[in-house]
Amino acid sequence: GAIGGGLAQAQEAELDPNTWEEVTSYCNFYEFGTGKTDPASYAGQMTTSPWEVEIDGMVDNPGTYGFDQILSEMTLEERIYRFRCVEAWSMVIPWQGFELADLLNLAGVQEGAKYVAFETLLRPDEMPGTRYPVLDWPYREGLRLDEAMNPLTIMATGIFGKPLPNQNGAPLRLVVPWKYGFKSIKSVVKITLTDQEPPTSWNMANAREYGFYSNVNPEVDHPRWSQASERRIGGGLFSRRQPTLMFNGYEAEVASLYEGLDLTKNF
Amino acid sequence: MDLTSVNSALRRVPSWLIYICGLAPAVWLFWLGLTGGLGVEPIKALEHRYGELALQFFIATLAVTPARRFLGLNLVKHRRALGLICFAYVVCHLLVWLLLDVQIPSQILADIAKRPYITVGMAAFLLLVPLAVTSNNVSIRRLGPKWRRLHQLSYPAALLAALHFVLLAKGFQIEPLLYLAAILLLLLLRVRIPTLRRV
Structure with a gap:
């Protein structure tokens, strides 16, 4: 698709994407197992066509939207984003998708x-992986409406100009680049507009460790991992750590969403 | 089941062979990590594999006594080798964490103090140090009966090691619980209930 938007263009220019192999072989998608390579091994059996997304709740046009129908209405564009996992590793990924706001x-x-x-x-x-109670299935995530409507927030349908591989959340996934990766929910089948903060999977599993916001923040430590630094995937056995950026480097675009909010309490 | 011939065959296996076979995976895994064989994030992969091997050799070491008592399988000659190989993997695991993973000295200390799974893992390591240091004939002779008491530190160390794994798992995961269950079982088998003791 055409490169559109204009947002984050400055950052895009300096970002050097990871390789296809790195992005598609090292994944967290616990529905296929908790190992990093389990999704690449087992996600192939997921049927992604036909695919439907149910959109319900406080919307004018609730209903079931077919994946092809959605694609026909949307303009695809490329976004090269940093991707920061809560486990303190990171990648740079060239996504194709459309703005969630659309x-x-x-x-x-x-x-x-x-x-x-x-x-x-x-x-x-x-x-x-869903045959074990690793999490309370189905996997659930949520955003505040203004976060969802932010132009940085996209629904991705591809990487590297190809359709999303199953292990990366085919055929349609959320990408919120200033939040920890687990917020960017994969293989979405349902979107609900609501006036209540929705329950989210990792928050339900361990509220002390995973907040609803889960914005990338080097100053707010996760109880198990320091979030001050991260390791970029692909540097090999002697890879150095690099400092983690506030809001994963998207501070200029999103900091205003959280004005007046205590980020250590609303982590 | 008569294991006399098995036991005499096991006794003839030289210790150096156990050390070589036990430690070969350490070198092999490091080589794989260097050459891309451990995937795109070799540091974590190496750290985890060394940690798992340490737990596996810990379980093997703890299994020696119950195996003799309940199965008649005699591996006592090789228990020291199994224990020291376990300790070597603990050291490898710790070194990968210190030098390759965390890298930043101030963060290492903060992690030990602030993160329960690391505190617990470090405690297990510290308990194992005197055991490794005294795993030789000279120490056994010098310490006499105290040697046996000292080496009972392996029991709390094993529990802490298993707890370390349980605490670091995200979500509800079964594998670390299986290690914990195995270690609990091997410790329970050592509890002598007086009424069941046979003369």
């Missing part, structure tokens, strides 16, 4: 909606 506008967000909730496919016969 999809939400298609559904028609009603007055009073404050949050957007997302759900991942739950199909145990194709997702071996």
